[in-house]
Structures are given as structure tokens and as C-alpha cells.
């Protein structure tokens with residue numbers, strides 16, 4: 001069986017000029033926005049590698065900002081992202097920098113702020129509009145190139161025995177199939193982050209219910225991005 | 227039942243069911259998705275509309291790209307075509323194909339909406355060749371949509387067995403593939419047999435084997451936009467050859483396989499990194515310096 005749909009070949013429909021530097025950048029912005037779970041007052045971008053060198057010609061900056069404002073890759077307003085952000089009163093800043101060795105050449109660290117809430121996400125655009133997320137706050141994660149292809153939930157929780165099995169049961173009880181799951185922790189007994197890729201979406205009520213459980217700090221969901 | 231990963235299989239299915247390549251591709255998509263036939267065809271129509279709008283955008287309201295490297299050509303071609311048509315050496319349909327492909331490329335470069343068919347850089351070839359041919363043959367939208375399915379079917383086997391990404395296979399994988407896909411679609415559109423479609427694809431791809439990806443400043447503009455324009459005329463040439471009964475000595479699957487292998491032999495400097503070829507020409511260096519672009523050499 002082939003891995004491709006006809007529309008992977010005849011598509012995506014996108015705002016130019018580049019699938020990796022424009023469409024992929026929009027998706028990274030969307031994911032950061034979804035993980036933050038609200039529109040930020042302020043957003044900072046650290047552009048690494050080729051993102052740092054050719055971002056102007058590819059409008060990677062406008063694309064990253066458009067994504068944070070929930071625009072899709074085919075949105076004609078990507079071009080006007082700066083004006084739209086100004087109108088909405090969202091502050092934005094782009095810095096060219098170096099994230100260090102081991103990062104994909106098309107990488108960006110996005111830091112979002114609202115009031116005293118702050119979150120950061122590091123991700124890369126791996127080609128053809130596909131993206132990968134490598135860090136959320138202090139946690140190293142690996143979405144293995146499938147970021148945005150599944151319905152994903154990201155759970156920040158205490159690193160304590162039994163929580164993981166509780167999460168899997170909670171999901172399967174709702175008849176949802178877990179495609180794959182991974183967990184990373186910052187320090188023994190400290191905080192941990194678990195990511196589960198699902199075949200179907202979890203509803204908001206379930207997410208809120210999961211979030212109420214003891215030991216769980218927050219739950220975020222990422223839908224498939226386009 | 228309609229599953230295929232090679233052109234040979236796709237052709238066999240069409241022969242077995244005594245139908246066109248596009249019909250097999252439509253049935254394949256119905257089988258792998260949960261969507262109805264109508265929904266799939268509507269989705270393709272929607273893509274055709276975006277493609278048409280992308281051409282119209284630059285034909286009516288051309289825009290210079292942020293880098294300033296592209297955005298003038300469509301305007302000049304349109305003027306030439308309307309005033310000096312009789313001076314053309316190419317057929318009108320080939321010239322229009324070239325103009326529409328370049329229009330699409332310029333729309334992409336100036337941040338307009340396009341269909342990455344199969345990629346953003348190569349997005350002009352298929353609409354250029356298809357819409358120009360449709361105007362000439364005065365054929366229905368149905369035929370055009372079918373040609374898009376056939377082109378996608380060929381592209382799918384390339385994605386399966388080689389690659390469609392310039393960063394992996396050079397430009398032969400992007401514009402080369404687009405030409406193969408367009409040639410097959412065109413041939414079906416004008417009444418060629420499924421075998422003739424496959425020969426057209428093979429002839430089209432062979433012609434661009436070894437083509438490097440060397441974009442100036444790493445941007446999808448030079449040589450992409452005008453290269454796409456010329457490539458659209460190759461698709462028409464390949465289809466004309468196939469319609470005359472000329473066959474490719476090497477079957478399409480083997481050409482695709484060769485393309486993938488050539489891609490792996492190509493230096494990474496010639497695969498979208500902007501470290502070789504046209505990207506390091508004197509003019510390119512001067513331009514990138516002016517634009518403040520620094521290309522990182524990791525090799």
C-alpha cells in the first residue's frame with residue numbers, strides 16, 4: 001500500500017514562496033500557539049541556521065508570526081502578518097542566533113508570553129512543509145517528523161509512579177487509539193512531559209477532566225495542522 | 227485492489243480494467259481515504275481553481291518579489307504575446323504554457339497562493355502546460371481534472387521510489403518530476419493511450435536527469451521561476467513525441483529509479499544548499515551580499 005494520498009502530490013495549497021521556509025514556518029507558529037493555548041501578548045523568535053540567513057526572502061518571519069495568530073498555510077494574509085499583529089497589539093521580535101550544534105538548519109525557538117505566563121518551543125521545518133518539535137520549555141521531545149499529522153496531546157505532570165498508566169487508561173477508555181507515546185523528565189521526582197499521538201481527537205471536556213487529576217500540571221492538545 | 231506504487235502497476239491496472247490512468251488514480255484515492263468519489267473530484271477542482279487564480283494574479287497584477295529578483299517576466303511576455311505573436315518560433319500553446327508557468331512562479335515568489343504540485347518551486351510546470359493545452363483543445367474542465375489525477379499518479383510513484391524534494395534529489399526531482407507528470411497528464415487529455423502517457427512521462431523525465439538544485443540565496447526564485455517556464459514546453463514536446471508513436475527505450479519506472487540514484491550521487495552542494503552551481507556565480511554572490519544573506523557551509 002502506498003504511503004501517499006493523491007493530495008500529498010497535488011498539494012498542499014499554500015502561500016509561497018517555500019514549503020520549508022514559509023509553509024513549515026506557519027505550522028511551527030500554529031503549534032506554539034496551540035501549546036500555549038492562547039494568543040500571546042508578546043512573542044520572540046530566535047532564528048537558527050538557514051532560518052536565520054534566508055528568512056527575509058522567504059518571509060519566514062511573517063509566516064512564523066501568522067502561525068501564532070492561527071492562520072493556515074494557505075492564508076493570503078500571511079503577507080500582512082506584521083500589520084495584523086500590530087493591530088492586535090501583539091509585540092514580536094526576531095533575533096538571529098545560534099541554538100548550538102545538533103539542531104536542524106531550519107530551526108526556531110519561539111517564546112510566548114502573556115501576563116506572567118511564559119512558554120517556549122523549539123522546532124524545525126524538515127522539508128516539504130513537514131515540521132518537528134524538539135523542545136518544549138526545558139523538556140527535550142521528539143515528534144519524529146510526524147508533528148501535526150496526528151492529534152497530539154501534551155501532558156506536563158509530576159514524575160511519579162503510576163501516572164503514565166493512568167493517562168493511557170484514561171485515553172483508551174474513551175475508545176481512542178494511541179499511535180505512539182513518549183515521556184521525558186527533567187529531574188528524578190520532578191517534572192515530566194508526556195506526548196501521545198492519537199488517531200482521533202480528544203474532546204475538550206475530556207482534556208479538562210484529565211487536567212484536573214492530581215499530579216497533572218497541564219494538558220494541551222494539538223490538532224492536525226494544515 | 228487499486229493500489230499501485232510503480233508506473234508498471236498503474237498501467238497494468240488501467241489495462242486490466244480497460245480504463246484510463248486517471249480513473250485508476252481516482253479509484254485508488256477513494257480506496258485509501260474515507261471520502262466519496264464526488265468529494266475527491268471536488269477537492270481536485272478546488273486545486274485547479276487555486277492554480278488558475280495563481281496564473282491570473284501575475285497576469286493581471288504582477289508583483290516584484292521581496293528580493294527583487296523576479297516579477298518582471300510575465301508582464302513582458304504578455305506584452306510580446308499580444309503585439310508580436312507572429313514573430314514567435316514556438317507554437318502559441320507552448321508559449322502560453324511557458325507564460326502561465328512563469329506567472330505561477332512569480333505569484334509564488336511574491337507570496338501569493340499556489341498549489342505545490344508537486345513542490346512550490348516546481349509549481350508552474352503543470353498548470354502552465356495544462357491550462358495552455360486546455361485553451362487550445364477547448365476541452366472540458368473534466369478532462370483537465372482527469373489530467374491532474376494522472377499527473378498525481380505518476381508523482382506518487384516518484385515519491386515512492388525516488389524523491390520529489392530538491393534537497394534530496396536536486397532539481398531533476400522537482401522540475402524533472404513535474405515535467406514527467408505534466409507530460410503524462412497532457413497525453414491523456416489529448417486522447418493518448420495509457421502506454422503513450424507512460425512514454426511521455428519517461429521521455430520528459432529523461433530529458434532533465436542530472437538537473438541540479440542551485441537557487442540563488444536559497445530562495446525559490448532564480449533559476450526556479452524561468453526554469454519552470456521552459457520546462458512546461460518540454461512537457462508539451464514529450465507529449466507530442468509520445469503521440470507520434472515515439473517510445474522511450476527505458477521504461478518509466480527505470481528512469482525514476484535512475485533519477486533517485488543520480489540524486490544520491492549529486493554533491494550536497496547541488497541540493498538546495500545554495501553552495502554550488504548558479505548559487506555561487508558572481509552575480510548570485512553579489513546579489514546575496516546585497517540582500518544580507520549568509521549561506522552556511524556545513525560541508
Ligand code: SF4
Pocket residue numbers: 347348391392393396397398400401438439440441445446447449450498
Ligand atoms: S532549483 Fe531547487 S528550489 Fe528551485 S525549483 Fe529546482 S529544486 Fe526547487
